[in-house]
Amino acid sequence: MALAQDMLVATKVSQRASVMQRIGTTDVTVTYNSPAARQRKIFGGIVPYDFVVDGVEYPWRAGANENTTISFTHDVTVQGKPLAKGTYGLHIFVREGEWTYIFSKNHESWGSFSYDPKEDALRVTATPKPSEYREWLTYEFTTREAEEAVLELQWSTVKCGITIGTNVTANVLSDLTSKEEKTSDDYIKLAQLTLSEDAKNVDAALQYAEKSIAMGEEFRNLMLKSKLLAQKGMSQESKTYEQKALEVGEGFPYFYYYPLSFMLLEDNPEKTFEILSGMFQKDSNNWIVNLAMGEYYIKAKNQEKATHHFGKAYEFAGERSKPYARYMYLSNRLILDQMQ
Numbered sequence: 001m002a003l004a005q006d007m008l009v010a011t012k013v014s015q016r017a018s019v020m021q022r023i024g025t026t027d028v029t030v031t032y033n034s035p036a037a038r039q040r041k042i043f044g045g046i047v048p049y050d051f052v053v054d055g056v057e058y059p060w061r062a063g064a065n066e067n068t069t070i071s072f073t074h075d076v077t078v079q080g081k082p083l084a085k086g087t088y089g090l091h092i093f094v095r096e097g098e099w100t101y102i103f104s105k106n107h108e109s110w111g112s113f114s115y116d117p118k119e120d121a122l123r124v125t126a127t128p129k130p131s132e133y134r135e136w137l138t139y140e141f142t143t144r145e146a147e148e149a150v151l152e153l154q155w156s157t158v159k160c161g162i163t164i165g166t167n168v169t170a171n172v173l174s175d176l177t178s179k180e181e182k183t184s185d186d187y188i189k190l191a192q193l194t195l196s197e198d199a200k201n202v203d204a205a206l207q208y209a210e211k212s213i214a215m216g217e218e219f220r221n222l223m224l225k226s227k228l229l230a231q232k233g234m235s236q237e238s239k240t241y242e243q244k245a246l247e248v249g250e251g252f253p254y255f256y257y258y259p260l261s262f263m264l265l266e267d268n269p270e271k272t273f274e275i276l277s278g279m280f281q282k283d284s285n286n287w288i289v290n291l292a293m294g295e296y297y298i299k300a301k302n303q304e305k306a307t308h309h310f311g312k313a314y315e316f317a318g319e320r321s322k323p324y325a326r327y328m329y330l331s332n333r334l335i336l337d338q339m340q
Contacts, residue, residue, distance in 0.1 A: 014064035021141040023149045024168035026074040030139045032063035042156040049096050059091035069107045077165040079124035099160050131159035187212035219249040255288040287316035307332045
């Protein structure tokens with residue numbers, strides 16, 4: 001009975017909480033108990049500074065009750081230092097002008113009472129700063145970029161953040177490489193990412209492209225092989241595969257992404273218009289070609305022609321694609337009406 005009452009009191013005083021943020025392709029999850037300040041002095045008070053007794057550090061559990069934990073689904077960097085994927089117990093050694101975040105391999109303890117520095121996986125330092133008042137201890141992901149975010153602990157009038165970084169290309173490569181049953185699309189991605197990691201990896205990327213082609217020729221893998229052969233200086237072979245790709249081209253990869261890639265990635269709108277014009281002459285009722293034409297004319301700052309082609313895309317699109325084509329047409333017609 002007494003134990004049940006103790007647990008009930010602990011739950012009311014320090015509520016269980018968690019926060020998750022995806023950084024690139026990596027999920028970062030912090031699970032903690034959130035105590036209230038209740039007009040107490042927090043840092044330098046109930047959380048003492050420089051808590052060392054007989055040469056032994058006693059870090060704070062960075063929350064309340066059982067371990068605060070932090071999990072990563074891929075390898076990350078914390079404050080620029082590498083940390084392997086997994087779940088860690090999170091502790092903080094608090095000094096007045098500097099905090100040391102401690103990632104412990106032991107994440108199942110009750111608080112920091114049994115903390116052992118021998119179980120440290122990583123230690124990093126961060127600088128606490130004044131902040132707006134927070135009654136309840138809170139973890140929050142603040143500044144966010146494509147491959148990094150700041151995880152901030154906020155409580156009372158203090159906040160302190162650490163930067164967590166990821167390598168999206170390396171993580172996706174790792175996931176795809178370890179995948180047992182790969183698809184043709186997987187091999188295309190592996191080829192592209194391998195080359196993205198290192199432009200010298202043309203031969204390795206070419207092997208992935210060939211594995212994709214072995215599972216069935218299509219526009220994307222044939223065009224990919226063509227570009228890789230061109231990078232190796234094999235111009236004649238490159239043209240052969242480019243022609244094969246154009247002969248089997250279909251769907252969005254061929255009618256949309258291929259022509260627009262010259263305008264968006266190579267700053268060559270003339271090439272985009274040349275390809276789209278040829279496609280349009282062959283089949284002016286192709287809704288994807290009209291959609292791509294609309295995108296081209298937006299870039300060319302011709303709203304009238306863009307709206308016309310989006311209208312044609314809506315007219316010729318199948319039932320599954322009509323909602324998107326309708327949205328593109330109506331939103332661009334509204335812009336055109338406002339311009340007139």
